[in-house]
């Protein structure tokens with residue numbers, strides 16, 4: 779697995795530069811941009827530095843060839859799973875029931891707190907709108923998940939699809955569509971950390 783550090787600039791919109799006090803899980807995302815490169819995704823985030831396009835970032839991007847770009851140091855907060863809209867229009871609920879039950883301190887007061895404070899985020903690039911990870915991307919994704927699980931004492935059950943936390947986000951599309959593939963990834967993770 780080839781890895782490169784290319785950290786985003788410190789900015790309140792993309793990288794607040796705050797160290798996470800605790801890490802209770804990880805979140806997997808797709809970039810929803812078929813054939814985009816990791817460096818282009820990083821540039822998309824970097825261009826938000828001044829807030830022109832809202833908040834957004836993640837710790838790592840896994841490219842289609844399996845190489846990994848580290849964009850935010852793994853011990854800092856990144857902006858990958860904060861909800862900006864309610865679950866449905868007019869609702870006061872911003873996060874899923876799962877997220878609210880697990881981390882009430884980071885989901886109920888949605889205007890001031892978000893699960894970004896406790897969750898690490900990994901994005902992967904993909905070839906098509908279905909968004910399946912290439913064999914190389916899946917392998918690197920799994921290696922990162924194993925690494926962070928060991929580092930932070932996480933189990934497979936502590937890993938989530940973005941949709942599991944922010945219900946209106948169909949992210950990562952492939953793993954939402956093919957739940958058996960998501961289960962297989964988590965099963966491989968369990969093997970990898972045992």
Ligand SMILES: [Zn+2]
Pocket residue numbers: 806807808858940947949950
């Ligand atoms: Zn996502």
